[in-house]
Structure formats: structure tokens, C-alpha cells
Amino acid sequence: MTTGRQPLTTLVQGVVQRVRDVDRRRPLLWDAALTGFFVVVALVDAGGGWRNIALNTEVPGWLVLTLSLGFTVPLLWRRRHPVRVLTAMAPVILVSGWTGAMLQAGLIVHIVVFNIALRLPLRTLGWAAALVTVPNVMAAIRYPRGSWEQQIIPSLWTFTLVVLLGVVVRSRKEYTASLVERAHRLEIERDQQARLAAAAERTRIAREMHDIIGHNLSVITGLADGGAYAAAKSPERAAQALDAIASTSRQALTELRRLLDVLREESPGTADPGAAGPDRAPQPALTDVDRLVEGVRAAGLPVRLTVLGAPDGLPAGRQLAAYRVIQEALTNTLKHAGPAATATVDIGYGDGVTVTVTDTGHGGPPRAQGRGLTGMRERTALYDGTLDAGPLPQPPGGWRVHLHIPKDPTP
Structure with a gap:
């Protein structure tokens, strides 16, 4: 029994699909909106919240504001030029680690890492890993607080998880693209096979009709010539020729009707169940050669x-x-x-x-x-x-x- 309510997964998939549609139609608008969101969040954090986790709370406010904008504004080009964006962020990351500010906006760099893992060769991630690790090493040296593992390992784990997420999404997109391409190829092959089958069927039909019509018309022509020759001298022979012409014509019509009935297509469910189906009499075989020869003899050969x-x-x-x-x-x-x-x-x-x-x-x-x-x-x-x-x-x-x-x- 259905209640009419959609499952939560269906609602989530619908929202995700709508977001993807907007992203596909207007990518620049989506990038601008996402960049604006992170700029606002970073500026709010620069208002004083950054001191809660900073290793050095004496960093000048103008420098914190500059670093916050340096972490967020380049996100506008993260998909088209992720390597350049990461390069532009490199001095910002180093200054943030050297001064001990350790801004939370620095985590935004993982969005760029995700785009690199999603779109570029994986070897590009080598220097990205070094870029993410060096500031933490500098901060651990200049502002030692706790063990090295507590200051460095978490950032490495975060980097690894982001890379794995990018690789998974990339693999799924490539697999989906391959399925779409395969379906497209199969559709093309199906259409080609249908055209080849139609051409072969037309050839077969033409061959059958040529044999049926050509032979019977030749026999009828021979009988008509013989009947016209015998009409003046032997009316009985002329009448026999006319009877043979009629018989041959009926035979030709029967074979043609059988061929056309078999070729006629009926849509499933539209055919009348009580109607008689097409004539399914067997095609001629070698046992019917005697009758064929008799017809040719009657035509005068x-x-x-x-x-x-x-x-x-x-x-x-x-x-x-x-x-x-x-x-x-x-x-x-x-x-x-x-x-x-x-x-x-x-x-x-x-x-x-x-x-x-x-x-x-x-x-x-x-x-x-x-x-x-x-x-x-x-x-x-x-x-x-x-x-x-x-x-x-x-x-x-x-x-x-x-x-x-x-x-x-x-x-």
C-alpha cells in the first residue's frame, strides 16, 4: 500500500539532479554562488573566530583579511584551471602556516585538490600533497604544540580522503560515460542491422516475385501464342490453351497472395482473433518439379x-x-x-x-x-x-x- 509520500532518497536525488541541471546549464553562475558563499564564511571567520584555533593570535587583521580573500576568491576558476588556482593559493598557504594564523579558510584548498583528482592526471597530486603538508610542518617547527602526529597526520588523512573521493567520483563518471557510449554504439549497430535486414528482405522478396511472375508470365505467353496459332484450325486446342492460361494465372495469383500475406505485418493485439491467418502452405519443393515441367510442356517447350x-x-x-x-x-x-x-x-x-x-x-x-x-x-x-x-x-x-x-x- 502506498501513502503517496516520496522516500527521502528520492527527494535527495531530485534535489541533486536539479542542482546538476543548473550547474550544467549555467556553470559560471554556480561557481560564482559557491565562491561568494566561501568568501562570506571566510570574512566572518576573519572577524575574530580564527583566533580560537590559531597558533599565533597576534597576526595583523589586514593580513588575516588578505589571506582569507586569497583562499576564497580563486575558487571561481577551480574547475577550469585547478592547477593555476592551487599555484595562486600556494603563497597564501605558506604565509598562513609561517605566521601561525592557521586560518580555517585554508581547508578550502581541499576543494581545489578534489577538482584536480577529478579532472587531471593523478601524478599532479604529488606536489599538491607537498603543498598541503609543508605549512603544517612549518607551523609545527615554529609553534610546537603537542606531538608532531597531532599537527601533521590529520592534514594528511584529510588530503587522502579528499583524493579518494575525487577518484571515486571520477571513476563513476567515466563508467557512466562508457555505458552511455556503449548504449549509443549498440543503438547505431541495431539500426545498421535493421537496415541490412531490410535490404536483405527486399532482395529476397524481389527474387521470389521475379521467379514467380517471370516464370508464369513466360508460360502464359507461350500458351497464348500457341492458342492464337491453333484458334483458326483447331478450336478445341485453343480452348485447352485458354484453360491452361487460366490455371497458370490462378497458380501465379495464389503464390503471390501467399507471399504478400506472409509479409503483411500485424501489430500485436490489433489483429482480429477470429480472422483467418495468412495462407501458410509450404513453398515449392523438388517433389513439385513434375508439375513445373508439365506447365512448361503445356507452353510449348x-x-x-x-x-x-x-x-x-x-x-x-x-x-x-x-x-x-x-x-x-x-x-x-x-x-x-x-x-x-x-x-x-x-x-x-x-x-x-x-x-x-x-x-x-x-x-x-x-x-x-x-x-x-x-x-x-x-x-x-x-x-x-x-x-x-x-x-x-x-x-x-x-x-x-x-x-x-x-x-x-x-x-
């Missing part, structure tokens, strides 16, 4: 298919890659090989899958290194496979695509 073995244990991703390579090779044959061409598809299973697609290719323009061949190489590279594609020697000529995808990834 004679294809001979030979299969040795079975794709047992071959991962689905590797089967899809091999299927798409066969599909793209037959599509290129439909588009470029000419009207009298024939094709051969040989599939063998062993340590993975090996596919060879050849055609006679006596007609048609030379085949350019287009997007289709690039897509085949990209698919093959995903699974550490090898792909060779190029023309066969004349005669008889033609084109050959040879693919090998291992069953397991290369170590």
Missing part, C-alpha cells in the same frame, strides 16, 4: 526430366533454391531459346542435390547476364552451393545451367 534418387533429408530451404533455379532456367529457355528448342532437366541426389538444365537453343538473341541469373547465384550462395551457367560449344550449341547444393552447411 518439350522437356525431358530425369531424377535419380529422392530428396530424403534435404532441408526445405535447399529444395526451394534448387526448384527456383530449375524454374528460372526453363523460363529463360522459353524466352530466349527459340521455337524449335528442347530442354533436359537432370536431378541427382547424394551429398545434397545436383541439377543440370540444358537446352538446344538454336534460335533467339544472346542471353544477357540479367536479374534471373543473378537471383540464381544469390540463392545458390545462401547454401554454400556452386552454379555454372553459360552457352554450350557450337555445334550443336544451346545453354547449360549446372547447380550443386550440399546437404549440410560448410563448417
Whole structure:
């Protein structure tokens, strides 16, 4: 049960955070306010309070006032030039110890020591320690009072504790800065990874749509040309071509709809629980090559298919890659090989899958290194496979695509 009151630690942290914000926005204002506070305190002590702990109460008042200002006014530059401030305070510290005034304002020097430990190399603290110790040694020699330990050890302990405090604060600030820098780097790396993943996904989508649309449109084009040729002499053959065009079109639409449904992003909690999800039918595999070949034959390209073995244990991703390579090779044959061409598809299973697609290719323009061949190489590279594609020697000529995808990834 909460009472609505904030814990004391929360209140303290809030006050400290507000002070830090003011210090960050207006550092000079904060330094001036802190310096003014110590000037006032030192002047109040110079009014007579300093005699309570002085080793020599006969020090002139004007000298006490001067020493008090010498201890406090340089604090205005303690953060920007701590070494110079400590150097400026050095004669004031020595005079205070030599005269026996031993002003309490001399403790302000530890604020400068703290800033040195916080911002500068620690080797700078060596002469600072000597500067703090020498006045006490002089005072102990000129005005002996009690043992040496009572006059010197307390100042050394104070110096040590201030240095340790500065080192701790410095280490914490550096650790926090390193965490912030690491978080910034991780954020940059996350954005870079997201951009790389988006680019890879766009490439994959482009490859899939190229294979789906390119192949089916090539088949539809072949069927339409054959139907137009047969329309005048054999209306039945023309009707069969139209039926095949419709079937191929529906198949292409189904594959595209499946691809787009999977890519569609649904926000968590906004999707209708009762709505049907996207079609999760599996992607084509090597067992579907028979149907692929039948569609190509219906488009007018004679294809001979030979299969040795079975794709047992071959991962689905590797089967899809091999299927798409066969599909793209037959599509290129439909588009470029000419009207009298024939094709051969040989599939063998062993340590993975090996596919060879050849055609006679006596007609048609030379085949350019287009997007289709690039897509085949990209698919093959995903699974550490090898792909060779190029023309066969004349005669008889033609084109050959040879693919090998291992069953397991290369170590």
C-alpha cells in the first residue's frame, strides 16, 4: 500500500539532479554562488573566530583579511584551471602556516585538490600533497604544540580522503560515460542491422516475385501464342490453351497472395482473433518439379526430366533454391531459346542435390547476364552451393545451367 509520500532518497536525488541541471546549464553562475558563499564564511571567520584555533593570535587583521580573500576568491576558476588556482593559493598557504594564523579558510584548498583528482592526471597530486603538508610542518617547527602526529597526520588523512573521493567520483563518471557510449554504439549497430535486414528482405522478396511472375508470365505467353496459332484450325486446342492460361494465372495469383500475406505485418493485439491467418502452405519443393515441367510442356517447350534418387533429408530451404533455379532456367529457355528448342532437366541426389538444365537453343538473341541469373547465384550462395551457367560449344550449341547444393552447411 502506498501513502503517496516520496522516500527521502528520492527527494535527495531530485534535489541533486536539479542542482546538476543548473550547474550544467549555467556553470559560471554556480561557481560564482559557491565562491561568494566561501568568501562570506571566510570574512566572518576573519572577524575574530580564527583566533580560537590559531597558533599565533597576534597576526595583523589586514593580513588575516588578505589571506582569507586569497583562499576564497580563486575558487571561481577551480574547475577550469585547478592547477593555476592551487599555484595562486600556494603563497597564501605558506604565509598562513609561517605566521601561525592557521586560518580555517585554508581547508578550502581541499576543494581545489578534489577538482584536480577529478579532472587531471593523478601524478599532479604529488606536489599538491607537498603543498598541503609543508605549512603544517612549518607551523609545527615554529609553534610546537603537542606531538608532531597531532599537527601533521590529520592534514594528511584529510588530503587522502579528499583524493579518494575525487577518484571515486571520477571513476563513476567515466563508467557512466562508457555505458552511455556503449548504449549509443549498440543503438547505431541495431539500426545498421535493421537496415541490412531490410535490404536483405527486399532482395529476397524481389527474387521470389521475379521467379514467380517471370516464370508464369513466360508460360502464359507461350500458351497464348500457341492458342492464337491453333484458334483458326483447331478450336478445341485453343480452348485447352485458354484453360491452361487460366490455371497458370490462378497458380501465379495464389503464390503471390501467399507471399504478400506472409509479409503483411500485424501489430500485436490489433489483429482480429477470429480472422483467418495468412495462407501458410509450404513453398515449392523438388517433389513439385513434375508439375513445373508439365506447365512448361503445356507452353510449348518439350522437356525431358530425369531424377535419380529422392530428396530424403534435404532441408526445405535447399529444395526451394534448387526448384527456383530449375524454374528460372526453363523460363529463360522459353524466352530466349527459340521455337524449335528442347530442354533436359537432370536431378541427382547424394551429398545434397545436383541439377543440370540444358537446352538446344538454336534460335533467339544472346542471353544477357540479367536479374534471373543473378537471383540464381544469390540463392545458390545462401547454401554454400556452386552454379555454372553459360552457352554450350557450337555445334550443336544451346545453354547449360549446372547447380550443386550440399546437404549440410560448410563448417
